[in-house]
Amino acid sequence: MPFKSTLMAAMAVASLSTAAFAESVISVDDAYARSSGMNAMAGAAFMMIQNTGDTDDQLIGVKSDIAARVELHTHKIDANGVAQMMQVEEGFAIPAGESHMLKRGGDHVMFMGIKQPFEQGATIPVTLIFEQAGEVVVEVPVDLER
Template sequence: MKRFQLLAAALAASLLAMPALAHDGVHISNPYARVNGGQGATGAIFLQIENHADVDERLLEVKSDVAEKVELHTHSAGADGVMQMRAIEGGIAIPALQGHDLKRGGDHIMLMGLKSALKDGDVIPLTLIFEHAGEVQVEVPVDNARKPAAKGAMNHDAMAPAASN
């Protein structure tokens, strides 16, 4: 009887550990997009990245067929104190066993030159390319009505990309 109990306990412990193993590497949650206008217009994608690995990770690149150009962007204050968007060079670091939010008013994915008009409920296929995890496919719903999660987030709709140097 004791042998059976030990075996059952070992099996239960291994089954409980399985969900943790399923999330080794990166996990993407809460993706959504906002778009400004129709074909040729811009949009932005926001999401949460969790690094479940014990090594630092880096989001190097993003790809999608819905726009002419897809880039990692951030907001920063110019010399005059006005907030501007600019491309992120070198990717976004995600420390081991931590996360990084791509959010309005901060780091985000910029869609420039939309190839067609997108509306609420449409789904954008997105490929995130990580240094260690490789390619991660994400389906991103368009949700123009979603409000920023944090107080003080900037109004992304009023922002224009800063000129590239």
């Protein structure tokens, strides 16, 4: 087999194995989104992200067409005991074989400038962006009662 054909075959196998790896190691469970009301300009999404692989990963970004801006956020308690939300630009570590919970009062996905109200039972497409696994699309159900 000529060198060029062998090289192309090896590259094809490598690209397929990388795609399979990315799809199989990150899973998302118990996702839901909520906003404070029909006229709210902001909302949030919460979920359990699991890394079933043997390589650490990092959630580094998020995107969705539902809002003007979508960011990874957390809560920080200041010296006066007041909680404030802040963007986490570096994202969240998802160690190999472990999980990371995005939850109310903690780390979460923040939607700012919501383009339409969150309606009970609807779903919001959200793309989570990981350093290793790449993009993972999640359909997040809206649950305003949680």
